[in-house]
Amino acid sequence: MARVWIEDRETHADYVAAMEKWKAAKRAGSKRRPPGRWRVRWYGPDNKGKALTFAKLPQAEAEKDAITARLDKGSYRDPKSGKAAFSVVAEEWYGSLRKQGRTTKHDYRELLDLYVIPKWGDWQVGAIQWQDVSDWVDALMTEPGKRGKPLGPARITKIYRVASMVMKRAVQSGRIALNSFYEHELPHTNDDDEHVYLTHEQVEELAEAAGEYRRLVLVLAYSGIRWAEASAIKVGRLNVDTRRIRIVQNYTDVKGVLALGPVKNHEKRSVPLPRSFAEELRDLTTGRRPDALLFTSPDGKPLRYSNFRNRHFDPAVKAAGLGDLGITPHKLRHTAASLAIAAGADVKVVQLMLGHKSAAMTLDIYGHLWPDRLDEVADALDVGRAAALAKRDALLAA
Structure with a gap:
């Protein structure tokens, strides 16, 4: 006792x-x-x-x-431990991040400084109640953001999750027993509405319109790699003979500073290339050092997303007659997934190609693209039932 x-x-x-x-x-x-x-x-x-x-x-x-x-x-829990200011715990949490990349940490910092700490910074972590958090979520959904425009569902969800991770730190460090940022109903993100799935013909038209970056567009549209990964591919990581690209690093651009680092979620992987254009990439490797970048800007420097999109990709989208689709270099990733699924790829293959952490994540995003196989199940059950009935009838006849 x-x-x-x-x-x-x-x-x-x-x-x-x-x-x-x-x-x-x-x-x-x-x-x-x-x-x-x-x-x-x-x-x-x-x-x-x-x-x-x-x-x-x-x-x-x-x-x-x-x-x-x-x-x-x-x-x-020591009653006095819950008196720690939210801002103190927030800085502890942010300082403890080890696995996140530069871009993710920059996004967390921005959300902390713009939305989370201004609201909760002076609160004692032990004083924040579930209803306080619910009221805050309502305010995020109805009040304009820092730029004067309504916050989108995805932005609200990210803000909430950052605050929740801070409070999770308060629980783990023994300051509080329960996280009040738990089981709140968040706005639906409608991610499906942001997906664009191009056909093979549309991909080819876009690639042709991209001129010197035709091959980069094809790699993005058929391998499913992220822009940051594509811009960091080195010559030595492309094997035309096996039709594979080894994805090991990516470029992050934070406040105008490019830095080479590990891929997202540290998911190194190899992605396949269709035979129909893999051979076209060979001349990008001829006579070049293995550590040279495969795709570069016209002056030989690393490609920056904004420059590539404004000067090359967006004009190509318009020239290909795809301007009303809202296509971006990143959204070609969705096209790669949809074309692979249509070609018969299973969920595990698509997961590995895209670099998702789990097959469950792949299904959450693209599950609706797999064909409905319920009729196949029903037909198989019919076969089994018919066999059982035939066996029964044979026994009765005997």
């Missing part, structure tokens, strides 16, 4: 002195509360003595029972 007890401080010298001081202040007009007579004392899991005072005995008894129960069940 945990050791928790209540002290009556009525005769304690410090309590008597505090009461005299309070009475004098009250006569002078002070409205502050009197010192607590009843003190709950206990030893926490760290074997250090702790105490809380209460004005009334029933309050002290209720706290004693609650602390005893938490100590016995192993769910105890």
Whole structure:
């Protein structure tokens, strides 16, 4: 049994002195509360003595029972630990990030500074209630963002998740027992509406319109790699004979500074190339060093997304008559997935090609593209049932 007890401080010298001081202040007009007579004392899991005072005995008894129960069940948290400011925990959480790339950390920092800390920074983590969070989500959905425009569902979800990760840190560090950023209904992101699936013919028209970057467009549209990965492909990681590209690194562009780093989720992989254009990539490797970039800007430097899109990709989209589709270099990734699925690729193959963390993630995004096979199941059941009935009839006839 945990050791928790209540002290009556009525005769304690410090309590008597505090009461005299309070009475004098009250006569002078002070409205502050009197010192607590009843003190709950206990030893926490760290074997250090702790105490809380209460004005009334029933309050002290209720706290004693609650602390005893938490100590016995192993769910105890020091009441004072929940007084840490959200901003303090947020900086601890951000400083502890190890696996995230530069772009992800930059996005987290931006959301913290623009939306999360301005709202919750001065709050004690133990004081944030579920309803407080629910009201905040409502406000994000109805009030304009920092740029004066309504926030989209995906943006709201990202803001919420950053705040939730901070509070998860507060739970893990023992400051609070429960994360109040939990099981809130968030706006539907409508991700499917943002997907664009080009046909083989449309891909070819776009590639032809891209001129010198025809082969890059084809790689994006048929391998499903991300733009940051495509811009970091090195000559030595392309094998035309086996029709494979090894994806090991990517470029991140944060505040105008390009940096080469590991791929997203650290998912190194090899992606396939269709035989129909793989051979066209061979001359990009001829006479070049293995560590040279496969695709570069006209001056031989790494490709920047904004430059490539504004100067080459968007004009090609318009020239190919695809301007009304909202196609971007990144959205060619969706085309690669849809064409692979239409060609009969299973979910595991598509997952590996795209570099998703799991097949479940691939199904969440592209599951609707796989053909409905329910009739196949029904037909197979029919075959089994017919065989069983035939066997039964044969036995009855005998």
